[in-house]
Amino acid sequence: MLQTIITLAYLVAAALFIFGLKRLSSPVTARGGNRMAALGMLIAVLAALFEEQILNIPELIGGLALGGLIGVLLAKRVAMTSMPELVAAFNGFGGIASALVAGAEVMRYAGREEAIVPFTPTLALTIALSVLIGTVTFSGSFVAYGKLNGRIKSMGFPGLRLVSIAVGLGVLAAIAWMIVSAPDFPGLDPEAVPLALAALAGLAFFLGIFLVLPIGGADMPVVVALLNSYSGLAAAATGFVLQNYALIVSGALVGASGLILTTIMCEAMNRSLLNVLLGGFGAEASGGTSTGDTEERPVRSTSPDDVAVLMSYAGSAIVVPGYGLAVAQAQHEVREMAEMLQKQGVEVRYAIHPVAGRMPGHMNVLLAEANVPYDQLIEMDDINADFPTTDVVLVVGANDVVNPAARDDENSPIYGMPILNVDEAENVIVLKRSMNTGYAGIQNELFFNPKTQMLFGDAKDSIKGVIDELKELQPA
């Protein structure tokens, strides 16, 4: 009877997760959706407390309190620019938790004369998969974390791929060892299953590191999305170990979610997932392909005053924000400028490329933090048709996502990547620190376009200059 109620509670929790995620289909209902999912989690936690006789009350309370405290601190303190790092870290925590639960399940059997329920080869396999996925998620996420905040540089050493393959084979061997030893477990001494599991966990830890290490910094959004998917799969695998529907359903939902985001990011960069995972891009681009003799060509530069005049007489303007905007912390200034222009009757909108930030949807969060209403944030596919009828485009800290080479130059490494067609607009103003190339290390034809004017300098200072001039232009 009690078990039935607990299972039903898990069902309610899973249903709340599904409804909660469904509500994320609109910014209006999204917050309620997230709370719905959190309520589901609370119900699942309460149900779990009745699962079995609770014997270790201090450990339980201590663990919940400690984890809860750390979680609150991390969530409250993080800057929105660091959101990719935080999500990577949370993915890692979820992964290691799944692996540890599966590992603990093995240790329940260890050291006994014989098991209460037989330790079957199937159970050995599910535990192995759970530990493998969870551990790879953990170590991979922390490498991604280090790369996102710049502490770990993209690196590979000769033979890294061979080492990865060797470690991968070792993982398979450890899993096989665990499965064939299962019938003798527990009982024999020393016990092969825990040894195989320890070997598996160690190898999986290095596998996660080796898999993420060679991937370029620009590809981290894909990696974080993929690790998100893994963290779900790890939970689902643990669900198979514990025969628990709540874990399986939730894990499957998250696995699907991460996979969709991974696909979207890959499409936005016109790369296959395999290509990203093999880390080919960074190496290709550092060769400086197809730049040729562009260095000495003239560009038109402009001043904040001219930009202010140009924009205040425009009918419509589109701001194209890139990660450089966030680095310069210029979101608030851009919003202030846009509001001033809107008050004068200029139509101002923001064109958001899918890879504009450092994780899917990152730029939207950064602009939302600066109080930009979300109906002014337009996705690439919806706004691309509007550029030919737009008077001014202001490119702030974006580079590769507006590079026409992706459309026109078959030799460019980014050829085929969908871009914002800003060069179709009447005037293009590019805010940039210098003529340095972007994240992908490729020269941008847009800067040499006769329509384009470059506004050099720190984006925040430049926009402030524009705002000051707009104030002077306004009738007092």
Place this chain on the structure above:
Amino acid sequence: MDIGLIVVFVLASFVGFEIIAKVPATLHTPLMSGSNAISGITIVGAIVVAGSVQAPWSKWLGFAALVFATINVVGGFLVTDRMLEMFKRPERKTAPTTNGKA
């Protein structure tokens, strides 16, 4: 192993694909952090292991799992809430001259 578990996993994946595909790009970051919090469901397994198992190794592995899963769950939902709070509805009063809404 119960084949029913695999059935549930596959069906839940389909449900996941259907729902998530409808989430707009604007909300992809909150989607990631929110779904990440949901993957902290492992907390259920961690509670069972940390709370009920007496075998020493198991107990401490369970405790560590509980701490990590709780960070994941509490932090994940909170930070998602913090982000979604920032997504302001368009203020039509203060910006009457903006654009012709589609």
